[in-house]
Amino acid sequence: MTKKVLIVDDEPNILILMEQALEKLEDEGVELLTATNGEEALEAIQTEKPDLVFLDVMMPKMNGFDVCNTVKKELQMQDVYIIMLTAKGQEFDKQKGNDVGAYLYMTKPFRPKTVLEKSIEILGLSISD
Template sequence: MNKKLLIVDDEAHIRMLIEQTLEDLEDEGVQLLFADNGEAALSIIQKEKPDLVFLDVMMPKMNGMEVCQRVKKELKLTDTYIILLTAKGQEVDRQKGLDMGADKYMTKPFDPDEMFEIAEEILMK
């Protein structure tokens, strides 16, 4: 299996936390990729076409909503499953994220077990 998972967050400690949460997937052949801003994320998504992206919303250069919209609506990478991560848990924010093309919306602080289960479900299907 040659699956790719991209972790995008401008905060290094959050990237590390997500990596620690998901590193067991590497034993299943999943390659973990990382970006620390929206522009870098978009570039990696275009080049690597990851199967799953955990995408922070609030980031410099290009926010997660913009990245999501570009990937889904302009690049038409509909097979790339995008989960937006945000501290904003209001319904209006969730709806905006889904309107931009996000497949799922998770509120920080997230449950590592839930995150792993979701990643495993998406990548192992």
């Protein structure tokens, strides 16, 4: 069964950065998917059922908190790991991320290596450098 990672961000440069950071996963057969707003993200999560979602907080149409809340609380998709990405690293935001069911909260700018390491860990892959 192919593992899938969904990257959601409305900034094209962040999407590219994330895809580059996770390139190694594709060598392991992991499929990388992208979405550029909250509605697209929700649709992709329901149809593709990704194992891991990197979800931007500030987005058009539906913010990351709302997407996460819908996935976890309404759709009851507990097996989807959601990592919130945000430029705002205040405790309040982190708490809100936890409240809606996010697995982890990463502040931008993030280190690509950290993103890759977390992904490998969550997906249960063993990749050597």
